[in-house]
Amino acid sequence: MILRFTAAALLAATCLVPALADAQQANGALYRPAPKLPEPKYRDQYSSMKDQRDLSGVWFIRDYNRRFRTPINTLPPLTPFGKVEFDKRVKAETDGAPMADASTHCWPHGIPRVMNSPYPIQIIQSPGKISIVHEVGHNIRQIRMDVPMPEKVPTSFLGYSVGHWEGNTLVIETKGTDTRTWIDEEGIIHSDQLYTIERIRKVENGENLENEVTMIDPVFFTRPWVKKINYAWRPDLRISEYICEENNRNAPQNGVTVAK
Secondary structure: OOOOOOHHHHHHHHHHOOOOOOOEEEOOEEEOOOOOOOOHHHHHHHHHHHOOOOOOEEEEEOOOEOOOOOOOOOOOOEOHHHHHHHHHHHHHHHOOOOEOOOHHHOOOOOOOHHHHOOOOEEEEEEOOEEEEEEOHHHOEEEEEEOOOOOOOOOOEOOOEEEEEEEOOEEEEEEEOEOOOOOOOOOOOOOOOOOEEEEEEEEEOOOOEEEEEEEEEOOOOEOOOEEEEEEEEEOOOOOOOOOOOOOOOOOOEEOOEEOOO
16 A cells, blocks of 8 residues: 555545544554534535445545455455465565556555555546546446446456446446456455455435455455445545655565665
8 A cells, every 4th residue: 555645545544544533543454433413505416325336425434454354353354375375475575575556556446445545535436327436546437327237247457347226235246357456465366256245324314335245256355245344425525636656655676675
């Protein structure tokens, strides 16, 4: 993870390094409190949060953890090959020579990892398309609505995503995610067969966004598995500039991350 403390990132740092009364941190995980009712100047926007299909606005992850784990806090069901590759990356990091991933090169983070970033996101809804703008790396996801997944999809860092509504839940399917991306920061990776299904819905009176991510990859996982991510509504934040390529302190050399 390459952190760039831009204006919005510095503002977000109040959440990244919270007061003990406001958050708990354990095992690399950050837990923020439930969102509070908005200040009076945001009340006009608050009315739109009652619409369960209106996901527009800025959201900030509440339960960031660099490691992806199952709901019972265990490693995903790795295949023998997946376990070997995971152990290889964990050992490299322990030995002080972590292997470079896509984000280390300033490339897009991939799906689902970009949805698990400690930076704000903004959701923009328009006819036939939903866009998710990420402050981190200025990643932008384009979700094509109400169209089928093509039989053959182009490979790209953020994959090819189609979406539809099931009641008040937005369902996003993604295929074609570049294998240079990782699923988490620790060492869970994937093949070109990765297929993710996200089920996104509002909870907590519309002030919390829940994303239930199912990951399917027969090369790395013995069965589908789920990771839940939650985001708080943050109308007080704006997406800010993020320049990974400027003074990259983790630029890779020969596939190894070199800290500067």
